[in-house]
Amino acid sequence: MTASNTQFMNTQVLISPLPEGVAPKKSHFRTVAITESKPELEEGSIFVKNAVFSLDPYILHDFSKGNKESSVTGFGIGKIIDSKNPAFPIGSTFFGPIRWESYSHLTKDQGLSESVNLDAGLDKNIPLSVYNGVLGLSGFTVWDSLKRRGDLKKGETIYISSAAGTLGQLAGQLAKRQGLRVIGSAGSDEKVAYLKSELGFDAAFNYKTQDRRQALTELAPQGLDIYYDLVFDDTVEIVLDLLNPHGRIISIGALAMHQGQEPVAPKNLIHILMKQLRYEGYMVYEYYDQWEAFWKEMTPLVKNGEIKFAETVIEGELDVIAETYDRFLQGGYKGKVSVKIADV
Ligand SMILES: NC(=O)c1ccc[n+]([C@@H]2O[C@H](COP(=O)([O-])OP(=O)(O)OC[C@H]3O[C@@H](n4cnc5c(N)ncnc54)[C@H](OP(=O)(O)O)[C@@H]3O)[C@@H](O)[C@H]2O)c1
Missing domain, CATH: 3.40.50.720 (NAD(P)-binding Rossmann-like Domain)
Structure with a gap:
């Protein structure tokens, strides 16, 4: 998407209501394609092109307004393509809570305090998915x-x-x-x-x-x-x-x-x-001032293989995420599981 394009296609994963405490199954999810307008950003907000979703045991959804379906929020990595937040300039690599969709407009109230600008620790020789796991x-x-x-x-x-x-x-x-x-x-x-x-x-x-x-x-x-x-x-x-x-x-x-x-x-x-x-x-979340110290100590250990890790990266369109999440919750993978839909 370029700055002059105001309309874009956003693919989004929706979840149907679940009884309290029940883990979601593949059949609870549905993928839709929506034509949206590029948002006008308010102070503190960002616009992200999502790339690598982190599959975690918890996901967030909101049925508070009695909606029949809700968007799904998990963690993931993307590229900032527009910003009114000095902590996340345009072009920087974002990690934080993102909806399961191709592009996310995130306001400062939507988990940006739990988000990280990965550029301070990113090593180009390490796959981005690793920043969802052992270096994330x-x-x-x-x-x-x-x-x-x-x-x-x-x-x-x-x-x-x-x-x-x-x-x-x-x-x-x-x-x-x-x-x-x-x-x-x-x-x-x-x-x-x-x-x-x-x-x-x-x-x-x-x-x-x-x-x-x-x-x-x-x-x-x-x-x-x-x-x-x-x-x-x-x-x-x-x-x-x-x-x-x-x-x-x-x-x-x-x-x-x-x-x-x-x-x-x-x-x-x-x-x-x-x-x-x-x-x-x-x-x-109370200790985010330690990220750089963490990367300084751990990046060399991960690069030279002293710290080992298992990860699975499923590449494809967003519609692979439901099946992958279902299998992930049943213990079907070792280590970190990511779904990659784009390069950053
Ligand atoms: N406190 C914090 O600041 C903080 C930060 C990050 C994450 N966390 C939490 O840390 C926990 C682990 O996160 P993770 O990313 O490492 O998850 P994870 O281990 O990758 O989660 C998936 C694995 O959990 C195991 N599992 C699922 N249900 C289980 C159960 N009832 N009993 C035992 N094992 C079960 C399964 O493996 P098996 O095949 O072995 O069952 C599954 O493969 C999560 O609860 C997460 O929310 C906390």
């Missing part, structure tokens, strides 16, 4: 949360749930680099093998086919020191029993709730008192 918000979350909340000490044992996912695979490798014994769980034998043979986890188990308490007791005979919780399910009750004195639970994600599971309250919280445990949450 996921990687930054792991790098920063382990530093702030982990208090990692050589010789300690850390357990990571959803360890073959985007955050989990990096958490294990960073903990290993600091001399910890690393245990992970994942939902298939193939993922379990990947954790041990490719990522260097000391031990891993399949949480779908093995008893979690028995597996953790056997794999951590010295007890656990840290639980990096990406799931927020009843695993925490098992972990509270197995944590050593002064152990930590870092609460990062709620994958089970994204899948429609009810939140659970552990009955053995008394361990927090008796074993002097720390149980802390972490939200990445």
Whole structure:
């Protein structure tokens, strides 16, 4: 699109209403092509050509006005093609919440405080999709949360749930680099093998086919020191029993709730008192001043292969996103999943 073109075709993915807590399926999505006019930008807003969508366990939609369908918002990367926001000049590379559509007009109230101008860290020799994963918000979350909340000490044992996912695979490798014994769980034998043979986890188990308490007791005979919780399910009750004195639970994600599971309250919280445990949450958005430090440390490690990662990039038109998302939610991919519809 050029500045003189005022009309353009915007392909958009719509979602039909879902019962509360139910994960979407392919049949909930529909792709439409709409002719739109190029927006007149108000102060603080931007206009983005979307390129690489990040598939994440949560998506946003809005049925508040009783609409039969809603647009879908997730994270992704695009090129700024018009801007009235000095943090995101024209031509810069944008990462943030974007609707699943070819072009997005984003006002300053639409998640721009959760957005990043990637140009400060972009390495042209690294595929853009990697900035949806290990060098993006996921990687930054792991790098920063382990530093702030982990208090990692050589010789300690850390357990990571959803360890073959985007955050989990990096958490294990960073903990290993600091001399910890690393245990992970994942939902298939193939993922379990990947954790041990490719990522260097000391031990891993399949949480779908093995008893979690028995597996953790056997794999951590010295007890656990840290639980990096990406799931927020009843695993925490098992972990509270197995944590050593002064152990930590870092609460990062709620994958089970994204899948429609009810939140659970552990009955053995008394361990927090008796074993002097720390149980802390972490939200990445408070720490955005650390992006450049993150890229400075992690980019060389990713480039030279010291940090490994799995990713799947599905290329095509926007209509591939529904099927890809359905399979992603069922654990059908390892690591970060992106859908690429354009180059930037
Ligand atoms: N606190 C923050 O600032 C922050 C920032 C970024 C992300 N997060 C959160 O971190 C969590 C992980 O994000 P991610 O991008 O790394 O996700 P992810 O692991 O890539 O998510 C997909 C994987 O989750 C696993 N999974 C799904 N449901 C599960 C369940 N009930 N129990 C165990 N595993 C399940 C599946 O793998 P299996 O085959 O192994 O089941 C699936 O492949 C998410 O909840 C996300 O919202 C938090």
